[in-house]
Amino acid sequence: MSKKKYAVAIRDVIAEEMRSDERVFVMGEDIGALGGVFGCTRGLQKEFGTLRVLDTPISESGFVGIGIGAALTGMRPVIDFMYLDFVYVAMDQLLNQAAKLRYMYGGRASLPLVIRGQQGVGRGNAGTHSQSIEAFFTHIPGFKVVMPSNAYDAAGLLRTAIRENNPVMFIEHKALYIQTEEVPDDPDFMIPFGQAAVKRSGSDATIVATSLMVSRALEAAERLAEEGIEVEVIDPRTLIPFDIDTVITSVKKTGRALVVHEAHKNNGPGSEIASQIMEKGFRYLDAPVARLGAKACTLPFSLVLENAVVPSVEDIIQSVHEICYH
Amino acid sequence: MSKKKYAVAIRDVIAEEMRSDERVFVMGEDIGALGGVFGCTRGLQKEFGTLRVLDTPISESGFVGIGIGAALTGMRPVIDFMYLDFVYVAMDQLLNQAAKLRYMYGGRASLPLVIRGQQGVGRGNAGTHSQSIEAFFTHIPGFKVVMPSNAYDAAGLLRTAIRENNPVMFIEHKALYIQTEEVPDDPDFMIPFGQAAVKRSGSDATIVATSLMVSRALEAAERLAEEGIEVEVIDPRTLIPFDIDTVITSVKKTGRALVVHEAHKNNGPGSEIASQIMEKGFRYLDAPVARLGAKACTLPFSLVLENAVVPSVEDIIQSVHEICYH
C-alpha cells in the first residue's frame, strides 16, 4: 500500500499500464509537458515520448474519432478530456460512433477505448465547466460508466477500464484530485465493474451516492447517527453496469432510500436508480425513494448560487428526515 | 377545421407564422427545392425566397450556432434537423450554448429558437437514424421539450413553440408524418405547453405514453378493455414543462401506472416520470410504476430485431397485466 492522491493514483496506473502494454497510449490537450491541467499525466511524456503521450490540437471531435480508428486497429487509447463538459463538441463520435460501432458491425469489432475527464463543481468555473453529465452515457447503450469517489477506487477501476475491451467513460471529479488514500502497490490491482461498495452500514435508511457526493453522504450519516438515525451509504462505483442487488439488499433492511448525485435531478441518473429500486424493492419500501441532484438550472458562477444548486450535507440530512418521517 | 397530415399541419403553421412575423425564418439541409425529406417545408422557398428558407451546407454545429446568433439579435429561427440523430454533431451549440446563454447572461438575453426534427423507428434506417433522444433535453435545463403525437397537437404546439421566447426542441416522429387529423383553421390556434391530454379514460391503470407510443397504448387499452381492464391513457405532449398533476390525478384513481416511450428505458424520460409518480403519488400506488422503452442496445437494422427492441402493443399489454396482478 502507498498513500496517494487521487490524481497520482490515476497517473500511476496509466504509467504502469503503458509500461506493460505497448498498445496503450494517451492523447489529449496539454497532457505532455504540462502533464494535464490536474497532473494526471505528469511525467508520462518524458518517459514514453511524444507519440505515446500525444498532445492534440483543440479538435475534440476529430481526436475522439482518431482514437476510435486506433482502437479498431489494435491500439488501446486513453483519451484525456480535461473538462468533461467538452465532450459535447465530440458527442457524435462518442454516442453515434464509439458506443454503436461494435453492435452495428454485428460484434465483429471491439473498441478498447477509455475516455477520461473530470466534472463537477469546485473551482468556480461556471456553467460550461462544472457540469456532471454521466446520464448521457447511461442512457445511450454502449459505454461502461465509471465514477470513482476516492483514490483507491480510482486506481482499481482505471486499471479495469484500460484492460477492458469496450468504450469506458471514466468520470473523475475535480474536487477529488487532492483526496488521499492508501492504494495497493500490486500492478494487477483491479476492481471489477458492477460491484458497489458499502461505505457505511446502517439500518434506518439507504443512501446511494456517487463521486463527490459519497463524502457528503457519509458526513450526513455521521450527523444523522447523532440523532439516532443509522444510514447505510452505498457507492455504486460504476453506473453501467449497475449493482442493483447490493442496493436492494440494503433497502430490504432499511425500507427507505435516497439517491444523491451532482448531475441535475431532472432525468438524472438518480431517476433510473430510484425507478429500479421501486421496481425491484417496492414491497420493502416504507416511503417513496427520494432523489437529490443539482437543481434545474445551469450551474451559476457565483459561489453562493452554486452552493444553492448542488446537494449539500444539509440537503441530504433533510431528505433523510423526509423519508424517515414519511 | 381541415383534415391534414401531420407533415402538412407542420408546414402550414410554419408558413402562417412566416407570413405574420417577418422575424421567423427556417434553415436546414435540403429544405428549399425539396421541401425537406418529409415535406415539412414544401413550397416555402417558393413563397418566401432563398434567404428566409435557407438551405445550409452539412454543417449542423455551425448552423445551430448561426441560429443562436440570429435569435440573440432579433430573429426567430426555426432550424430543421432532418434526422434528430444528427444533433449529436451540434450538441455543444445546443446544450452548452442555446440552453445556457440566457441563464449565464443573467437573464439579459432571450433565445427564441425552435429546433425541429424527427426521430424513432419506421423506415429501416438503422442505429444512427432511428434513435429517440428527448432525454438529453429533459436532463440539461434550458430547453422546452415538445413531442406531438398527432397532427392536431403538432399544429397547436408548433405555433406555441414559434411564438415562445425560449429554445424549444420540437420532436416529431417519422412514422407519424402521414397520420391525418382535423386541425383548426384559426391562425392563432395554440396549445399551451405543460397541458397533458387524456386520450382515453379508465379506472384500472394509467399509461403515460409519448409520440408514436400513444397510438400503441390506445390499441393496447382497447384490447385490455376486452378483458375488463380499463386503462387511462395520458399523452403529456410536452416533457418540459411536464404536467405531473394530470398524471397524479389519474393515479389517485387507478393506483397503477406504466410509462411507455420509444427512447431507451435505461435512464430514459420514463425514469423521471416514474420517479415523480412515486414521489407525488406513493400512497396511491398499489404496484410499482412500470416502465417500457427501447431495450439497452443500439437500434438494429433488421426489422425483426428492431421490432424486438421497441415496445409493442403486446409488451404494453403484458406490462399492464404485471402491474394489475401485482
Next chain:
Amino acid sequence: MDKQTILNVHETMLVIRKFEERALNLFETNKLRGSVHLSIGQEAVAATVGAYLRDEDYITSTHRGHGHAIAKGARADRAMAELMGKVTGYCGGRGGSMHIADVDKGNLGANAIVGGGIPHAAGAALSAKMRGTDQVAVTFFGDGASNEGIFHETLNMASIWKLPVIFICENNLYGMTTNVERVTSVKDIAVRGAAYDIPGVVVDGNDVFSVEKAFKKALKRAKAGDGPTLIEAKTYRWKGHWTGDPEMYRSRDEVSSWKEKCPILRLEAHMIENQLLTEEQIRTKHQEIDQLIDEAERFALESPEPDPSTVLDNVFDEGDQ
C-alpha cells in the same frame, strides 16, 4: 496500370455496378428496405483505389459505401445479405447498407453520419505509425462532407502528425438534393488541402487512369512518411440520392451527359483499343458477374432472419483483451 490491374479494376467496377443495380431492383420489389444509396456512375474511384490497397491497408466509407466495400474485398453475397438484414450479412443484419464493415479485412466500415468515418481512417493511420507497420489508410467521403467540422479537424491532425492517410473526396456535384456550388465556398474542394499544408489534387473520377496517377503518388508519399494527400475526384451519381428520389434538382440532360462519361464503358473502350480484352471476352465477363450477383441474391434471400432472442448480444465485448 498493368494489364492484370486493369482487368481487376474492370471486374470490380462490374461487380459494383451490377450489385447496385440488383439492390435497386430488390428494393423496388420490396425484397429489401431501409436507406440504400447507390454509387452507380462513380465506380472508377473505389475500384482503382481498391486495386492498389493490400488486405492489411484500411478504408473507411460512407452511407454510399457498397462500392468501397466491394473494392476492399467484400463478397457480394454477404453484402447483399446485409442489405436484407440477414444473419449471414457482414453485420449479422445489425448494420444494414449504411454500416457494412469487415474490420479484419481492413474495411473499418461505412458510416451513416456524414463525415463520421473520416477520423477513423486517420486513427488507423496513427495506429499503423505507432505499431511501426507500413499500412496505409484511405477515407472516402463526399463533397457535402467536406463542409463538416470533422473534415477540418482531421486534416489538420493528419498533417501535423504526418499520418499515412489518403483523403478521397468523391465530388459527385450534390449532397442529397443540394448542388455543391450552393453550399461550398470553393470550386475545387482540393484547394482546401492548402489550409493544412496537404497537397490537394483534382482528378477525373470517371477515368481510372486519372485516379490511378494521383493515388499512386499519394501512396508513395504516405509510405515515405511524408503525410496525407487530399484527392478530389470529380464524378457523378446516376441514380437519385435515395431510392425514390424525385430528382427535381437536376436536369435529365445533365444526367445523360454524365452517362456518356460512364467509367466502365470508358475503360472497356480502352481495353478493346489496347487489345487487353475482345468485345466477346468483355461480354463473357459481364455474364460471369451477372451470375455472381444472381448467386448473391439467392444467398441473401435464402439466408435466415436474425433471431430476436439475440438482440442484446454484442452491445459489449465480454471476452478477454
Next chain:
Amino acid sequence: MDKQTILNVHETMLVIRKFEERALNLFETNKLRGSVHLSIGQEAVAATVGAYLRDEDYITSTHRGHGHAIAKGARADRAMAELMGKVTGYCGGRGGSMHIADVDKGNLGANAIVGGGIPHAAGAALSAKMRGTDQVAVTFFGDGASNEGIFHETLNMASIWKLPVIFICENNLYGMTTNVERVTSVKDIAVRGAAYDIPGVVVDGNDVFSVEKAFKKALKRAKAGDGPTLIEAKTYRWKGHWTGDPEMYRSRDEVSSWKEKCPILRLEAHMIENQLLTEEQIRTKHQEIDQLIDEAERFALESPEPDPSTVLDNVFDEGDQ
C-alpha cells in the same frame, strides 16, 4: 487614424491593461475566484477594432474576453463585479469572467467553449442581412480555436452567404501550454481563408495601425455586401494562460522580448512623437484610469452577493414575445 480615435484607442488599452492587472491582484488576494484569463499584451487588437465599431454592431468573444468587452463599451465596474460573482455584474454573477455579455449593446458574449462564439457572430451578421441593416459583426478567437471544426463550418457559410462578419484570430502563439506550431499545420492561420474564398490577412497585433488598416478594409468589404474577411493578428499574452500557470512551456527571454513590443508603449511613443499628447498628459491619463479601476474595485467589492432564492430565475424567459 485621426487624433480622437488614437486617444480613444489609447484610453481603451489602458483600461483593459489596468482592469486586468487589478483582476490578477484581486485573484491573488482571494477576492475573486474561478477561471480568469488575461489579455495583457494583446490590447491593441480589441481596442482598435472596438474604436471602429458602433453600438449597433456586434461582437462575440472568448474565455479571454475582458478586453473585447471593454472595447465594446463595457463599464469596468460592472465587469469587475461580474468577475466577483456579484449581483451588479453584467450577468448578475451567473456567468463570471468567461461569460461577460451585454447583448443590448452588441456584446453577444464571451464564451468559455473554444470556438463556441464564432458562429454566433455569423448569425448576428445573417440577422443584420435579413433585417436589412448595415450592422457588422466581429468575432474574436484564438489560434487554438482555428483547429475546431466550428471555425471551418462557420467560415464556409459566412462566405457562401456573403455575411457582414469579420473573423479576428488573435494568434498569441499558444493555446494553453501548447505552441501553435505543434498543433497547427500552417504557419499563418490567415492562409485558411483561401479554403473558403475569404481574403486572409496577417497583421502585427501589437501595432494599432496595422490592425486598423486591415480592419477598415474588412469593414468596407462587409458593408459593401462582399462578405467576410479573416484577419490574423500576431500577438502575445504576457501572463500565464490562467492565474497560477507555471509557464514551463516558454522561456523568460521569449516573454521579455514580447514585452518590449508592448502595444501601449508603442502607441504612446507614437503619440509623443506626433505631439498628440505630452508625457505629462499621458501620465495624467494613466492616473485617471487608475482611479476608474479603483472605483470599479470598490463598486465590485461593495456590491451584494446574489440572493440564493433567485437561483432558479431566468432559466426561461417567461415574458411575451
